[in-house]
Amino acid sequence: MDNAADRLIARIRSVGNAVVVGIDPRPSQFPAEIRGRFPETRAGVAESMRAFSEAILDVVAGLVPAVKFQSAFFEEFGPEGVAALHQAAAGARRRGLFVIIDGKRNDIGSTAEAYARGYLGRPPVSEGEGPSWDADALTINPYLGGDGIAPFASVASERGKGLFVLVRTSNPSAGDFQDLVADGKPIYRHVADRLVEWAGPLRGESGYSALGAVVGATYPEQLAELRAAMPGILFLIPGYGAQGGRATDIAAGCDAQGLGAVVNCSRGIIFAFERPDLRARFGDDWRAAVSFAVREMVDDLAANTPMGRLQA
């Protein structure tokens, strides 16, 4: 079974960047062309989310290595929304993108096993039926400790899948619990240190583990500290753009080759057509604005971080 970190790094090398386009579909912000096609029923809105997601995938496939679906925006619309997520994730895989589902799942060990089988493995159904979700990677919450992580790590290892564990989140109140000091170090460092132990057996040929970490762009000092403390751990870095994180903040998250991190941007890309400068430049061609925003982010990361070396 191949290793998810190796697979993601191969895609990064092939497109020459480590941008993750975040698909966080907020229906009220969809282009009029899409909003106007569907009724404002639950089923209609879910269908518009699928159509918007597919349109974004058409623009970004070939430009970036990966997409991250924010499950919350789909779950908001119940079973129809979840079905739209399922179809959009399958569409991303068909287009050759590495698919991260941002669900931040976890529970006690026996329940975590069901999440792990559901998102990354196979449920116990007859052989002819495929996996339920078949994501390449899932975000998970470490709060329940080792027995909540073990089932995910075991399925990830068996099925060639990846995990991104919350270590240092990007939100303003991240420090409320994550910065509390216990046994002489902050909680996020305890999580990081345990993660390094758990990640070892999932290390691939690239030197990176399929068990990665979520570390926000909005805390550059901790990002640099964690990069040094967590060699061989791939970082999923959210917070670039709308949350204020800049490329220069992210630079310390990479290794010397420009690897070691993927950087997510959701609103800043998928709703780039709302920017007055891009509206003036591209008019109603909202797809062109999205494509421009992706290239702009790629160039920004290349100019201001070691990720520029990926283009050599």
Ligand SMILES: O=c1ccn([C@@H]2O[C@H](COP(=O)(O)O)[C@@H](O)[C@H]2O)c(=O)[nH]1
């Ligand atoms: O610490 C975290 C963990 C996850 N996220 C998620 O990433 C995206 C960010 O969206 P933007 O529009 O680029 O701000 C979103 O899905 C969050 O739920 C995060 O921001 N921080």
